[in-house]
Amino acid sequence: MSRPPPSPIFTLRGAGGPLNTLHFSCRGGDTPLLFSGSGKGAVHIWNLNTRRPEKIVEGHSGSSVIWVSTLQSTDTLISQGRDMQVCLWDLSEGRSEVVDSVWTGSVGFCQCSLLETSPGTFLLAFAGQQTEEIKIIELPCKISVCTLVPDAKLGMVMCIKLWQPVSGPGPLLLAGYEDGSLLLWDVSQRSKLSHAKAHPEPVMCLTWDTDRLKGVSGSSEKKLASWMMDTHKNLQLQDCVTLVNPGVSQLCIREDGKLLASAGWDHRVRVFGWKKLRPLAVLQYHTDMVLSVAFCDHQDPRQRLLAAGSKDQRISLWSLYNEGASAEPLSSGRI
Structure with a gap:
């Protein structure tokens, strides 16, 4: 018999704006942290033990923060705003100083993607000033690596994912475009490897499993599209999941x-078994669009919470730990 869907174990309030992006950092000690970026330009650093903000930083002139991440440890924060700036923050020893910044020139909502290539060295990919271009630079030196522009008119870059394959030379990049296309790029060769039309509408989001070489994308339609990379580095469309809304x-x-989570425009978070994209739960709490979802990277599986940020200015935290989660549905509700 199916169990009822869970309720949030707690919620975080006081962000003061829509929660566009979330990022966990739980490996830097005994204090699990959740970073959130709001539509009012603030980055909140939440202490999940006290369930209160440990620090609030503002560095995008009140412009919406659309992406946050950390470099190696929680001492270095990186944030992206609609002011066309990516800021690097020094948070060590109680500081909250912007120590460097990168101008992107992009007015869109495409979130940056970060990849560590060696200790202390990172690649940063971001949508550029021109509609279809993706720029990649090396941090902290800010040397330009390449600019990727498709040879066909695909519209605006909507989402990107930079990743390093286990076998093979340089990094690869996945990009979703306004016309519903997915492109796989070889960063080292500055060349396109594969093109797949995953959606009739703009690709709003995508994520990628580097172990299974499998990804999934969403759009404004009632569908999640899954796809994989074959041995010839071609993108192959796989199963689709039809959503209620x-x-x-x-x-x-x-x-x-084991799990995939989606942030829905219908105020709901949906949880799927990732291996077969089997619906497991519909999480209902928020009163407006859910804009962001993130899984905790805590070493203890029982502490690996799911966070969801909404336009209703609240963050919900959910505990989905369950040894049988990949085989046993959490909810009988329609996905």
Whole structure:
């Protein structure tokens, strides 16, 4: 018999704006942290033990923060705003200083993607000033690596994912475009490897499993599209999941590869078994669009929470730990 869907174990309030982006950092000690970026330009650093903001930083002139991440440890924060700036923050020893910034020139909502290539060295990919271009630079030196522009008119870059394959030379990049296309790029060769039309509408979000070489994307329609990379580095469309209501803001795969979460325009979070895209639960709490989802990277599986940020200015935290989660549905509700 199916169990009822869970309720949030707690919620975080006081962000003061829509929650566009979330990022966990739980490996830097005993204090699990959740970083959130709001539509009012603030980055809140939440202490999940006290369930209160440990620090609030503002560096985008009140412009919406659309992406946050951390470099190696929680001492270095990186944030992206609609002011066309990516800011690097020094948070060590109680500081909250912008120590460097990158001007993107992009007025869109495409979130940056970060990849560590060696200790202390990172690649940063972001949508450029021109509609279809993606720029990649090396941090902290800010040397330009390449600019990727498709040879066909695909519209605006909507979402990107930079990743390093286990076998093979340089990094690869997945990009979703306004016309519903997915492109796979070889960063080292500055060349396109594969093109697949995943959606009739703009690709709003995508995520990628580097172990299974499988990804999933969402759009404004009632569908999640899954796809994989074959041995020849071609993108192959796979199964689709039909949703009850249209619109997906973000997708996230749990680190253990068992669960996929989606942020829905219909105020709901949906949880799937990632291996077969089997619906497991519909999480209902928010009163407006869910804009972001993130899984905790805590070493203890029982502490690996799911966070969801909404336009209603609240963050909900959910505990989905369950040894049988990949085989046993959490909810009988329609996905």
